[in-house]
Amino acid sequence: MSGRLPNNVVWREGVQVMRMDLHLHTEVSHDCRTPLRDIPGWMLRSNTRVIAVTDHDQQRGGPELQGVVRDLGLDDRLSVIAGEEVTTSEGELIGLFLSERIPPQLSPEDTVCAIREQGGLVLLQHGFDPFKRYRLRPEATARIAHEVDIVETFNSRLSRPHWNRVAATWAQGRGLPMSGGSDAHTLRDIGEAWVETPFRRIETPQQLLDALREGTVGGQWTHPVYAYGRKQWRVLNGRLRRDGPHQGAPR
Template sequence: MRVDLHVHSSASFDCKSHPDRVAAQCGRLGLAPIFLTDHDSVEGAAHLRARGKARVVIGEEIMTSQGELIGLFLKHRVPPALSPREAAQEIKSQGGLVYLEHPYDSYRRHLAEEAIEALEDLIDIVEVFNGRSDEKANQLAEDLCGTLGAAPGAGSDAHTLEEIGTAYVEIEDFEGPSDFLVKLRRARIVKGRSKLLLMLEARLGHNIRRQ
C-alpha cells in the first residue's frame, strides 16, 4: 500500500483543498489510508472519518512555541503554543506517534536543533523526504533520522491537490500505530518533489487569503 504521510486540506489556514477533494485525489492515486496533517486542526480528518468512505489516520501539524511538530494517530486536537516536549507528550498520551517534519528546511517553521535534542526520547519518525524541501534539507533530515534511530517517513507536504502523492511510502498493511511504526522501518520511500509553480501557487493563495 502507498501512504503520503504529510497532506493538508482546507482545514489548514494556507490550503484551499476541501477534505472530500483530498480524499478523491488520494483515491485516484491509490493512496490509502489518508494521512491528513492540517495546521493546528483535526477537523478535516475528523470530517473524512465521520463520512466513513475512506480509511483515515488523524494527524495534526502543531505549531509549538518553538516550531512545528506533527502528531499521527491522534484522537483529538493538540493545542498550539505548547512547548515541543509538552506537545510530544500530549501526542503520546493519545497513543499517537511523534513525527518530526522538515527539520532542516529554512523556509519552514521547523524546530531548532536544541529543541530536537530535548525531544530525542520522544521522536518516533523523522521525515527524511519532504516534497517541498530541497535536496540538502532532505539529506540532513535523513542523517538525523539515522543518528536518532527513528523510523524514516516521507510525504508531499501537499497544499494543493496536484501535489498529493509526489512523495510517499510503500508499506505493508498495518493495524494501529505500533504496527505501523514497525513496518515503516522496512518500507520503501518514493521520492518526488513538488513543481515550483505549484509551490508558488499555494503560497500565493495563502497570501491572498490573509489580505
C-alpha cells in the first residue's frame, strides 16, 4: 500500500530536507475529525516527515498513529512523536515523548513534573497571544520559564502574527529551541507551520532538539475566523464525499 502513496522528496543544495510540525490534532481530540489512517499520506505529500500528535488531554493518538505508520512500512520515512496538549489549571502546555496520558487540571508545575517523569519535553505553545482562550497565563509562564524546553514561535492560528514574533523574542532571550505548530484540526492544515531541517529519523528528545537547532521556522498564518470557517467547510465537504455515493444506491 505504501508504494501507492505520494512521496514528495525535497532537496536544498544537495541535502534532503524535511518539515516538522509539532502541534496538531486528530480524531482523538474532541474537536477534530481527522482520521489517523489519512495522516501518513498527507505527511508524505507535504514533506512533513515529523509530526507531534498533541490531542487535547489525550495521549493515545501518537502511539496509534505510530502503529499505522509501522503497518504501512513507512518507519524509515516518517516519525511520529507521542504528545498531549494538557489543560492545566492555568492554561495549556504541550508534553512531547509521552508514554502515558497526563490528567488535566493539574497545576502547571505538577504538569511539568509529570512530563519530566516520563522523560518528555515541555513545549510552550501559543502562550503569548492574549486572545487565545486556553493559553498558559502569563504568571504561570513566568513560574515555569526555567522548565521550558521548546517554544512554539510560529502558530498558524494566532489572532495576529505579532504574537509569533513575541514568542520568538522570548525564546531567543533564553537560548531555547524554536518550533512551528499548525494547531491543525483538519487534515489539510497539517504542515501549515513547520521547522525545515535536514532529513533524519526522530526517535528521542535529544534528536528532536538537535533537529530544531539546525532548522528554520516557517509557516502560513491564517486569520482564526477564516480558519474556523474553512474547518467547517472541510468537515462538511468530507461528510458529503463519504456519504454522497451511497445515496440511493441499491443494497
